[in-house]
Amino acid sequence: xxxxxxxxxxxxVMTISWTMVMDFSPLFAITTGAWNYSYxxxxxxxxxxxxxxxxxxxxxxxxIGTCSxxxxxxxxxxxxxxxxxRHVAAPLIQDCLANIECKVVDIIEKHDIVVLQGLAAYFxxxxxxxxxxxxxxxxxxxxDGRRMDRRKMMAAKLPPGV
Amino acid sequence: xxxxxxxxxxxxVMTISWTMVMDFSPLFAITTGAWNYSYxxxxxxxxxxxxxxxxxxxxxxxxIGTCSxxxxxxxxxxxxxxxxxRHVAAPLIQDCLANIECKVVDIIEKHDIVVLQGLAAYFxxxxxxxxxxxxxxxxxxxxDGRRMDRRKMMAAKLPPGV
Numbered sequence: 496x497x498x499x500x501x502x503x504x505x506x507x508v509m510t511i512s513w514t515m516v517m518d519f520s521p522l523f524a525i526t527t528g529a530w531n532y533s534y535x536x537x538x539x540x541x542x543x544x545x546x547x548x549x550x551x552x553x554x555x556x557x558x559i560g561t562c563s564x565x566x567x568x569x570x571x572x573x574x575x576x577x578x579x580x581r582h583v584a585a586p587l588i589q590d591c592l593a594n595i596e597c598k599v600v601d602i603i604e605k606h607d608i609v610v611l612q613g614l615a616a617y618f619x620x621x622x623x624x625x626x627x628x629x630x631x632x633x634x635x636x637x638x639d640g641r642r643m644d645r646r647k648m649m650a651a652k653l654p655p656g657v
Numbered sequence: 658x659x660x661x662x663x664x665x666x667x668x669x670v671m672t673i674s675w676t677m678v679m680d681f682s683p684l685f686a687i688t689t690g691a692w693n694y695s696y697x698x699x700x701x702x703x704x705x706x707x708x709x710x711x712x713x714x715x716x717x718x719x720x721i722g723t724c725s726x727x728x729x730x731x732x733x734x735x736x737x738x739x740x741x742x743r744h745v746a747a748p749l750i751q752d753c754l755a756n757i758e759c760k761v762v763d764i765i766e767k768h769d770i771v772v773l774q775g776l777a778a779y780f781x782x783x784x785x786x787x788x789x790x791x792x793x794x795x796x797x798x799x800x801d802g803r804r805m806d807r808r809k810m811m812a813a814k815l816p817p818g819v
Contacts, residue, residue, distance in 0.1 A: 515677030516794060517688045517768070524686060524770065526679045550805070557807045561814055603765055606679070608686065610768055626802065629791065632678060634811040640788065640802030643712070645719045649796040652723055 497546040497559060497591065498525065501584040502536035506577065508546075508569050508588065509533040510560030512630035521613035523597065528607035532564045537609060541599035542583040545611070546591040550626045550638045555590075582614040592625055593618045659708040659721060659753065660687065663746040664698035668739065670708075670731050670750065671695040672722030674792035683775035685759065690769040694726045699771060703761035704745040707773070708753040712788045712800045717752075744776040754787055755780045 499508045513526035523545065527534050537543055548556050555573050562569065570577060570586075577586035580596045587594040597611040626639040646653070661670045675688035685707065689696050699705055710718050717735050724731065732739060732748075739748035742758045749756040759773040788801040808815070 513677055513679050515675055515686055515688065517675050517770070522768075524677055524688075524768075526677065526686075553805055553807065554810070557810050561811060601768065603768075603770075606684075606686075606763065606765075606772055608679070608765075608770065627799075628805075629801070631804070634806065634808030634815055636805045636807065637789075638802040638805060639791070640800040642793070643715055643790075643798045643800060644796065645715065645798065646796030648716075648719050649723060653796055 496525075497548055497556065497588060498527075498533060498537075499544040499546060499585045499588060500533045500536035500540065500542075501586065502540060505564075505568070506570055506586050507533055507536060507564035508559055508575070509564070510556050512560075512632065514545075517610075521595075521616075522600070523595075523611040523613065525609050525611065526607050527609055536585075537599060538602060540584065542585060543597050543599070543611070544580055544583060544585045544587055545595040545597055545613075546588040547593040547595075547627060548590070549592050549622070549624045550628055551624045552590065553628060553636060556628065580615070587617065589619075591619075592622055592627065658687075659710055659718065659750060660689075660695060660699075661706040661708060661747045661750060662695045662698035662702070662704075663748065664702060667726075667730075668732055668748050669695055669698060669726035670721055670737070671726070672718050674722075674794065676707075679772075683757075683778075684762070685757075685773040685775065687771050687773065688769050689771055698747075699761060700764060702746065704747060705759050705761070705773070706742055706745060706747045706749055707757040707759055707775075708750040709755040709757075709789060710752070711754050711784070711786045712790055713786045714752065715790060715798060718790065742777070749779065751781075753781075754784055754789065 601610040738751040
């Protein structure tokens with residue numbers, strides 16, 4: 496997952512492995528803290544964009560995660576295409592499969608958890624490559640395989656319209 | 658992800674889609690609350706086992722997630738094989754690929770987040786089927802595809818020994 500932020504006239508983006516969807520609210524939790532340069536922007540402006548990359552972007556994702564916005568303009572270095580968001584100053588990343596504009600609803604400092612609420616979501620349905628990545632945590636990544644459908648079996652547990 | 662608990666002489670297990678690994682600590686966050694029967698056991702005994710199922714267990718996973726420990730002995734109904742854990746009263750689930758004994762380190766009631774710390778982990782290296790499942794949230798599940806290795810590129814970001 497990429498997280499874009501805007502601070503002091505500059506856009507920045509970081510890679511986050513530790514993310515959680517929280518129910519159908521739509522709320523999200525990410526684990527981050529002062530060791531990430533983007534944390535200051537998140538904390539100060541209380542907004543960001545979550546951008547979901549696909550398998551063809553793996554080297555970009557790892558590259559973004561292994562340099563710092565402190566000394567690098569990552570949008571330029573990784574030739575990312577920005578688009579303006581509607582509710583936040585942080586940019587959408589058009590190269591990604593999906594973008595979610597978010598506001599920070601809480602920062603749980605004790606556990607370095609930032610709780611986000613989605614304000615608007617964009618999904619590029621025309622994108623050919625739609626397979627996402629799952630960080631294993633050891634420097635390897637699992638690519639999405641096939642999809643299995645249990646919608647009928649889960650109907651009672653899903654909110655209407657899903 | 659399955660979560661086993663033990664309360665009042667009975668084992669129980671629930672399915673949780675909303676989970677997050679928090680760094681290499683090893684800490685985990687799950688989203689749950691009083692709407693889940695297992696929540697009482699988690700809150701009262703402050704321990705559980707996280708058990709990671711594979712694709713061949715999908716119907717079991719969905720089945721466990723669509724009935725309640727309130728009126729169902731799920732271990733019996735889904736013919737799960739238990740093994741005793743070392744640090745917690747909740748059982749390991751031998752049918753799963755991996756099991757992690759956990760203690761509850763915090764419950765953030767405002768956001769229904771339970772923070773867990775891993776105490777011991779077991780991985781069934783001899784299991785043939787090792788592909789895991791990712792809940793999309795709409796009743797469909799993505800199966801693990803191939804693995805891509807970026808360990809060299811990420812070396813500076815990984816803790817020693819990973």
